Amino acid sequence: MDNRELWELLGMDLEKHDEFLAPIPALATELFFNRPNRPAAMSYFDMVLADVHGIRVKELYEKKQKGAKIFASFCVYVPEEIIVATGSVNIGLCAGAQFPISTGERVLPRNLCPLIKSTMGFKLDRICPYFQVADWVIGETTCDGKKKAWEVLNQYIPTYVLELPHKKEARDYRLWEEVVLEFADFVEKETGVEITEENLQKSIEVINNKRKALKRLADLRKNKPSPIHGLDVLLINQLAFFDDPERFTGQVNQLCDELDERVNKKIGVAPADAPRILLTGTPQPLPAWKIHALIEKAGAVVVGEETCTGERYFRNLTEPAENKEDMLKNIAKRPLQINCACFTPNSGRIEDIVKMTENLQADAVIETNLQFCNPYAIESFSVSKEMEKREIPYLRLETDFSDEDQGQLLTRVEALLEIIRS
Amino acid sequence: MMKIGLDLGSVNTKLVALDGIKIREQKVVSSRYDSVSAGQELLKEWAKTNQDISYDLVVTGYGRVSFPEGKLITEITCQAKGCHGYFPTHEYILDVGGQDAKVIKKNPAGKVINFIMNDKCAAGTGRFLDFILKGLSLTEEELFEAAVAKPVNVNSMCTVFAESEVITLLAKGAKKSEVVAGVFQSTAIRLARFVESMAQPETLIFAGGGAHYNLLVKYLEQELKIPIVIPPDPEITVALGAALLA
Ligand code: SF4
Numbered sequence A: 001m002d003n004r005e006l007w008e009l010l011g012m013d014l015e016k017h018d019e020f021l022a023p024i025p026a027l028a029t030e031l032f033f034n035r036p037n038r039p040a041a042m043s044y045f046d047m048v049l050a051d052v053h054g055i056r057v058k059e060l061y062e063k064k065q066k067g068a069k070i071f072a073s074f075c076v077y078v079p080e081e082i083i084v085a086t087g088s089v090n091i092g093l094c095a096g097a098q099f100p101i102s103t104g105e106r107v108l109p110r111n112l113c114p115l116i117k118s119t120m121g122f123k124l125d126r127i128c129p130y131f132q133v134a135d136w137v138i139g140e141t142t143c144d145g146k147k148k149a150w151e152v153l154n155q156y157i158p159t160y161v162l163e164l165p166h167k168k169e170a171r172d173y174r175l176w177e178e179v180v181l182e183f184a185d186f187v188e189k190e191t192g193v194e195i196t197e198e199n200l201q202k203s204i205e206v207i208n209n210k211r212k213a214l215k216r217l218a219d220l221r222k223n224k225p226s227p228i229h230g231l232d233v234l235l236i237n238q239l240a241f242f243d244d245p246e247r248f249t250g251q252v253n254q255l256c257d258e259l260d261e262r263v264n265k266k267i268g269v270a271p272a273d274a275p276r277i278l279l280t281g282t283p284q285p286l287p288a289w290k291i292h293a294l295i296e297k298a299g300a301v302v303v304g305e306e307t308c309t310g311e312r313y314f315r316n317l318t319e320p321a322e323n324k325e326d327m328l329k330n331i332a333k334r335p336l337q338i339n340c341a342c343f344t345p346n347s348g349r350i351e352d353i354v355k356m357t358e359n360l361q362a363d364a365v366i367e368t369n370l371q372f373c374n375p376y377a378i379e380s381f382s383v384s385k386e387m388e389k390r391e392i393p394y395l396r397l398e399t400d401f402s403d404e405d406q407g408q409l410l411t412r413v414e415a416l417l418e419i420i421r422s
Numbered sequence B: 001m002m003k004i005g006l007d008l009g010s011v012n013t014k015l016v017a018l019d020g021i022k023i024r025e026q027k028v029v030s031s032r033y034d035s036v037s038a039g040q041e042l043l044k045e046w047a048k049t050n051q052d053i054s055y056d057l058v059v060t061g062y063g064r065v066s067f068p069e070g071k072l073i074t075e076i077t078c079q080a081k082g083c084h085g086y087f088p089t090h091e092y093i094l095d096v097g098g099q100d101a102k103v104i105k106k107n108p109a110g111k112v113i114n115f116i117m118n119d120k121c122a123a124g125t126g127r128f129l130d131f132i133l134k135g136l137s138l139t140e141e142e143l144f145e146a147a148v149a150k151p152v153n154v155n156s157m158c159t160v161f162a163e164s165e166v167i168t169l170l171a172k173g174a175k176k177s178e179v180v181a182g183v184f185q186s187t188a189i190r191l192a193r194f195v196e197s198m199a200q201p202e203t204l205i206f207a208g209g210g211a212h213y214n215l216l217v218k219y220l221e222q223e224l225k226i227p228i229v230i231p232p233d234p235e236i237t238v239a240l241g242a243a244l245l246a
């Protein structure tokens, strides 16, 4: 079955999909394939990217034929271990493309976070094969935008909403644990597979291994010079939400082996004195590469992401346990260590930014805020004050997924680099 | 050897030529949506009257990335440098240009330590003011009156909304001079909050084309309750800084 037949089967709007995909190969070639000095092991991820609506979708389709269910999630709080335990699939579907936004605006307010509008637009336009192959959307009550958008999305695809607390007190842990247990029942019912000690233990291990591999990759960027471009790591972090976890883990570790060698030989992607940037803020879902590309084109290297398409996704592991009950408890515990601006207070995030700046020897912090994302925009006040106190050069960029602000953003980024270099 | 700074702005393109630290020439022309050509013209003209004089060139402003020669430095670094010579002990600069507004903090050496820029819209920029003022087509007399008029409230800061609000106010019988005063006052209030979002300075340098509007300066001083200083030619300090850095 070739891709077009597959897309047709999935009920996609082929014409619109062609229009959406048309500029992607040139962009990927410019930003990734043709960039010099990349590790050889990037070839696997390049291949996945080049056929991002093909091979993997087909795999999912085949899994579905054999009875598996596909769950699409939009937040790193969603306990993917539970889904994986049943042999079904979790894919992270946050969208970072400008193309479907105007369609999203048919049903959502214009002054809403572009991530939510893009996601909605993909479903309405029927141009995302992952959305088309998905049986369920797993939403959560994080920000107001997402919380209310689920009600609309539910009219187009069944949407299950996890109630996420907004504080981290003992009672919030209790609530979240209850929510996770209920979710486990729901997944069992939907997939028709019982969650057992064995399959849960295995899935915890599989997902932990994925997180460990991503952590290993993140740690390698501590080196001066950095052995890999931030843009390449961003792509890998983005693909972590789509790919088969075990295969993906193997490929990331293979890349890390190569990077170990680079580090030993002191091979870097930029001179040792190139400015090193830590990025923080809202997620950068596929294909939102703009900020990384601008920073690195200006001669700096992005050495870390304190975002959900970075550190927040993989930093915390699920503690293993002896029995199913404790395993589920630990699965619930893990995400509550993530510091997202939807929680209050969220001072842990500022501590994370400071720690990462030190560990990664970053020269400056750039905060990216998706336009109309209130939680992160408001929190940036405290972030900027802390950076000023510590004399860490800091720049806040408000942006969306369009290309029109590239000139303005570049001026800001270059001015920051001039501060670092002077 | 001379030093030339070229500032390719969205509205105007400026050239400053320095002999040591003495300004030999300064020129401002309209960018006419093509600041790169405007800059090339300025440079060609300068070369014609200064034959056989070699120069070091720094190009800045939003058009810099497409300029074929010279060293590139951002307008933020150049602005700090250009203002520093006039006001070495002042820390904060408010720059209101054609298409954006910035607040820059410099250190005692004239280097930038922090800056913020307004987000993607024309509110509180020179273009916004020009647009509204052009629409009102004031006579000399009305402009004079505006300086002492009691400002009416203008709430919209989006160019399109502000225009319709102005029309409504006039239709309701407000005087043009009062409306103009209102537009300046509300822009000043907005700029004051913008400055304060970065710091609570004790003095402020005001540069960029926006500093030419006396009424804006007046209301800004009122709103911030601090003394404001303005360089002799507030529009060319970026080009001057560029020349100094060449
Ligand atoms: S930023 Fe917050 S709401 Fe968004 S994916 Fe991350 S954890 Fe979830």
Ligand code: SF4
Residues within 6 Å of the ligand: A113, A114, A115, A116, A142, A143, A144, A145, A146, A282, A283, A342, A370, A372, A373, A374, A375, A376
């Ligand atoms: S970026 Fe902000 S507004 Fe957008 S979905 Fe995430 S938390 Fe909500």
